Amino acid sequence: MDAVLGEETQTGAQIRAGLYLRISRDRSRLRLAVRRQEEDCRQVAERLGWSVAGVYIDNGLSASQFARKPRDDYKRLLNDIKVGRLDAVVVWMEDRSHRQVIELAEFVNACRASGISRYAAVGTEYDLSDPVQVTTLFPMARISEIEVERIAIRVKRKLKELADIGQYHGGPKPYGYEGPRTDEHGVVTNRARIGKAIV
Numbered sequence: 001m002d003a004v005l006g007e008e009t010q011t012g013a014q015i016r017a018g019l020y021l022r023i024s025r026d027r028s029r030l031r032l033a034v035r036r037q038e039e040d041c042r043q044v045a046e047r048l049g050w051s052v053a054g055v056y057i058d059n060g061l062s063a064s065q066f067a068r069k070p071r072d073d074y075k076r077l078l079n080d081i082k083v084g085r086l087d088a089v090v091v092w093m094e095d096r097s098h099r100q101v102i103e104l105a106e107f108v109n110a111c112r113a114s115g116i117s118r119y120a121a122v123g124t125e126y127d128l129s130d131p132v133q134v135t136t137l138f139p140m141a142r143i144s145e146i147e148v149e150r151i152a153i154r155v156k157r158k159l160k161e162l163a164d165i166g167q168y169h170g171g172p173k174p175y176g177y178e179g180p181r182t183d184e185h186g187v188v189t190n191r192a193r194i195g196k197a198i199v
Contacts, residue, residue, distance in 0.1 A: 015118065016053035017045045017088040020077055022096045026060040027186035034059050037092040040122050044090050048120065054080060063099040065145065081110050088118035094137060099144040108134055 019041040023033040034057055045052055056073035063071065074097070080086050089111070091097045098104040108128055111119065117129040126133045162169035181190045 014049060014051040015087045016085065017048075017050040017090050017118075018054040018056060018077055018080060018086045019045070019052060020056045020058075020074065020089060020091050020097050022058040022061060022063060022071070022074070024060070024062045029060075029186060031057075031059050037096065040092055041090045044120050044122055045088075048088075048118075048125070050088055050090070050118075053086060063095070063097070063103070065100055065148065078107070078110055081114050081116060084114055087116060088120065089116070090120045092122055094121050094124075094140050095144045098137075098141050099148060101138060101141045101145060104137060104141040108137075 019038060021034040021037040021041065023037075026033065038055065038057075042052060054077070056077040058071040058073045061069055061071050063074075077086075077089070081089070089097070098107060111117070111128050117127050119126045119128050126137065128134055159169040180188045183189050
């Protein structure tokens, strides 16, 4: 079944599921990753007999503790949980919705307060009313946090090395120097010229 990005379908008195789709980077801006996630999440909902009552998409947005942009559709998902519009949540993988322990705790609390116990990823279903099953989610969120922290350490070290040898190391370009330029697909086209003085 071909997924139609963001289309909502609902029949009868089925369990109303919200699909949450997220990818941190989409350089092509074609939304291909979230389309694949939606197709897989719809298959999960269909297998479980749930209707799709809402699709929530944060394309090109990080869920890490270092994220600078808000995830508006994640906030919309939480609000719809709190006001009783959903009975279940489906994600492609657990870290698509939560890469922070504190956000996972907020999500679980919101679901429990609204009587939602159904949370599914591709290949796995969780009962959020079961403390043992909920406990299995928290190590995954913490591992995601650690992964992000380790990447940040490596990136900062690399940027320091570039700065020490006088090469471009990110951020806004200094006045009089050439910064990165991208084509319509987000590919940097002047990599050799970045950080060079414009004469």
